[in-house]
Amino acid sequence: xxIGRLGKSQGAACAGACPAVRKGGAEPDAKDRICPCxxxxxxxxxxxxxxxxxxxxxxxxIRGLAKTYHVYQKREGLLASLGGLFHRRFREVRAVDxxxxxxxxxxxxxxxGPNGAGKTxxxxxxxxxxxxxxxxxxxxxxxxxxxxxxxRRRFALVMGxxxxxxxxxxxxxxxxxxxxxxxxxxxxxxxxxxxxTDLLGVRRLVGQPVRELSLGxxxxxxxxxxxxxxxxxxxxxxxxxxxxxxxxHTIQQFLRSYQEERxxxxxxxxxxxxxxxALCRRVVIIANGRIEFDGSLDGVIDQxxxxxxxxxxxxxxxxxxxxPPDLGRFGDVLEVTPxxxxxxxxxxxxxxxxxxxxxxxxxxxxxxxxxxxEDVIAELFSRSSAPEIEQAEDDRAPMVT
Amino acid sequence: MFTSAFTHWTIFRIALxxxxxxxxxxxxxxxxxxxxxxxxxxxxxxxxxxxxxxxxSSGASPQEAExxxxxxxxxxxxxxxxxxxxxxxxxxxxxxxxVARQIRDGEIKKFIIQPIDMGGFFLLGRIAxxxxxxxxxxxxxxxxxFLCGDYFDTPPSGAVWLAYFASLLMAFLLGFxxxxxxxxxxxxxxxxxxxxxxxxxxxFFLSGHMFPLDMLPAWAKVIVQFTPFxxxxxxxxxxxxxxxxxxxxxxxxxxxAAWVALFIALSRVALHYGLKRYSGYGG
Numbered sequence: 001x002x003i004g005r006l007g008k009s010q011g012a013a014c015a016g017a018c019p020a021v022r023k024g025g026a027e028p029d030a031k032d033r034i035c036p037c038x039x040x041x042x043x044x045x046x047x048x049x050x051x052x053x054x055x056x057x058x059x060x061x062i063r064g065l066a067k068t069y070h071v072y073q074k075r076e077g078l079l080a081s082l083g084g085l086f087h088r089r090f091r092e093v094r095a096v097d098x099x100x101x102x103x104x105x106x107x108x109x110x111x112x113g114p115n116g117a118g119k120t121x122x123x124x125x126x127x128x129x130x131x132x133x134x135x136x137x138x139x140x141x142x143x144x145x146x147x148x149x150x151x152r153r154r155f156a157l158v159m160g161x162x163x164x165x166x167x168x169x170x171x172x173x174x175x176x177x178x179x180x181x182x183x184x185x186x187x188x189x190x191x192x193x194x195x196x197t198d199l200l201g202v203r204r205l206v207g208q209p210v211r212e213l214s215l216g217x218x219x220x221x222x223x224x225x226x227x228x229x230x231x232x233x234x235x236x237x238x239x240x241x242x243x244x245x246x247x248x249h250t251i252q253q254f255l256r257s258y259q260e261e262r263x264x265x266x267x268x269x270x271x272x273x274x275x276x277x278a279l280c281r282r283v284v285i286i287a288n289g290r291i292e293f294d295g296s297l298d299g300v301i302d303q304x305x306x307x308x309x310x311x312x313x314x315x316x317x318x319x320x321x322x323x324p325p326d327l328g329r330f331g332d333v334l335e336v337t338p339x340x341x342x343x344x345x346x347x348x349x350x351x352x353x354x355x356x357x358x359x360x361x362x363x364x365x366x367x368x369x370x371x372x373x374e375d376v377i378a379e380l381f382s383r384s385s386a387p388e389i390e391q392a393e394d395d396r397a398p399m400v401t
Numbered sequence: 402m403f404t405s406a407f408t409h410w411t412i413f414r415i416a417l418x419x420x421x422x423x424x425x426x427x428x429x430x431x432x433x434x435x436x437x438x439x440x441x442x443x444x445x446x447x448x449x450x451x452x453x454x455x456x457x458s459s460g461a462s463p464q465e466a467e468x469x470x471x472x473x474x475x476x477x478x479x480x481x482x483x484x485x486x487x488x489x490x491x492x493x494x495x496x497x498x499x500v501a502r503q504i505r506d507g508e509i510k511k512f513i514i515q516p517i518d519m520g521g522f523f524l525l526g527r528i529a530x531x532x533x534x535x536x537x538x539x540x541x542x543x544x545x546x547f548l549c550g551d552y553f554d555t556p557p558s559g560a561v562w563l564a565y566f567a568s569l570l571m572a573f574l575l576g577f578x579x580x581x582x583x584x585x586x587x588x589x590x591x592x593x594x595x596x597x598x599x600x601x602x603x604x605f606f607l608s609g610h611m612f613p614l615d616m617l618p619a620w621a622k623v624i625v626q627f628t629p630f631x632x633x634x635x636x637x638x639x640x641x642x643x644x645x646x647x648x649x650x651x652x653x654x655x656x657x658a659a660w661v662a663l664f665i666a667l668s669r670v671a672l673h674y675g676l677k678r679y680s681g682y683g684g
Contacts, residue, residue, distance in 0.1 A: 131677055164511040173418065181515055
């Protein structure tokens with residue numbers, strides 16, 4: 001029994017449970033031979049909703065999926081450019097490095113990760129745009145990179161800031177074209193189109209050339225175009241990126257009510273916490289091409305943050321006499337603006353701090369809270385990210401063969 | 402089957418609309434693009450005048466003096482107009498570079514995720530573009546043909562007309578799939594403009610675009626036989642003028658059809674393998 005490719009954290013979790021590892025001599029394998037022990041203890045999502053559904057066929061099933069790019073390394077300078085005519089150096093970038101995921105029908109899953117984590121690459125693999133270097137995936141029972149028409153009619157992909165609509169023509173022409181391409185029945189098409197344009201408030205803009213719309217309006221049109229054929233699976237790649245707060249909010253509300261009504265399976269990638277918090281119960285955190293966490297948002301804080309934030313509001317008279325207590329002993333003092341003080345400290349220190357302060361200083365208010373989710377995730381990303389990955393996946397599309 | 406035809410019509414209609422969005426560009430482009438034809442005719446006139454003078458001064462008969470490689474001035478003009486007509490069918494401006502650009506900046510993704518046949522989509526778009534262009538350009542074209550009507554000898558017979566139309570249709574398909582294949586090379590090279598330049602160069606000399614292929618030296622004629630270029634301009638014109646007759650005509654048509662089939666197959670193969678190595682550039 002060989003162990004599938006595991007990340008450090010995954011390997012550590014697996015090592016304890018797996019008899020093969022305990023016996024010693026088991027080697028990580030680059031092919032997609034997966035250790036059933038790993039699947040049972042590590043890869044299976046821990047949220048209660050999924051445990052009960054595990055026996056049914058998942059809508060999206062990913063096993064050991066990996067995609068490696070060969071990226072041309074260019075050195076700086078003119079001499080290097082000339083040298084590049086004769087000899088090119090390449091580096092391997094493991095954009096997706098063996099991920100396992102199961103998504104049931106009707107789930108709304110968020111893919112969170114820093115730039116270069118592999119989120120967009122995963123979506124491209126699931127849409128059939130690129131083929132993987134290893135591993136397998138099925139969506140609705142189809143292998144995406146076979147690009148069967150039957151599959152393509154049942155899913156949609158929306159990429160933030162990218163256009164799928166005809167630039168010079170009004171959106172309604174692109175909608176007509178979609179109707180034909182996806183073979184949507186005419187009355188059904190008109191009803192869906194009118195519903196969607198009303199919900200997103202862009203009814204009066206459908207006759208305007210797409211190039212004349214603002215970014216927010218264009219994104220809404222893109223969304224509508226993607227949903228005209230009522231896909232069973234929807235992939236959203238950073239749909240609210242670059243949009244103003246109001247537009248973001250509108251789209252979030254829209255997605256939420258759409259998903260609740262239609263039970264579409266949605267995979268959303270984002271690095272905006274607000275998108276995620278508003279829409280998804282299940283969060284998959286991906287970094288360096290590997291899945292670091294798969295569960296609920298609250299679970300993220302539990303698992304990744306051992307800290308709490310304590311806000312103390314001292315009574316006025318307490319500070320007249322002397323200086324506030326030296327809170328730095330317990331943790332990081334985030335802010336001291338009398339009469340308030342905020343400290344970030346490890347969980348086990350909270351009781352010590354409270355014991356110390358409550359006894360000696362009169363307090364008006366104490367709040368013990370979790371650190372903001374953004375901070376937790378940012379810390380998680382910075383812990384696991386490597387600078388070269390961010391370089392490789394940036395939007396300027398480096399030379400790739 | 403019916404829905405499929407309606408889909409084609411919608412794609413066609415939308416591509417046509419797109420052509421007509423920029424009215425000024427469209428008007429100037431279509432109406433003035435026939436002007437180079439006029440200048441070319443003047444060029445041939447000058448060439449023949451010079452050749453005539455040289456021939457007469459070296460003692461040739463008047464009959465011989467007015468011919469160059471067996472063509473009189475009138476013959477050449479007639480040929481030239483016909484080759485322009487062939488090129489109206491077979492030239493595909495911006496096709497290969499457009500496909501390569503779409504690959505490079507990621508626009509091609511929408512064709513990969515939608516349930517459409519990419520090649521078919523481009524073909525319909527190109528038919529629409531040509532129709533839009535020639536529905537207006539036919540005016541000046543017809544005028545020039547009318548003015549030079551005397552230069553044409555006997556009109557062709559029924560069978561030859563049929564062969565002529567067949568050759569024109571195949572010239573369109575050949576030009577399309579040839580440039581589509583070059584565009585597909587964009588999956589490997591990302592930038593195909595140099596390759597296109599080489600193609601244009603060969604096409605320029607070996608297609609009969611600038612001068613009838615009869616004027617090429619013997620060794621060049623041999624090379625031409627093995628390339629598809631002549632079918633883009635020379636062959637249809639030669640068919641119409643009656644230069645190619647009988648079994649040679651049918652053989653030529655067959656070879657042209659074979660070239661079309663080859664490039665259709667090549668473009669599909671290139672698409673298949675190109676998508677395999679596609680990395681999804683452009684975000």
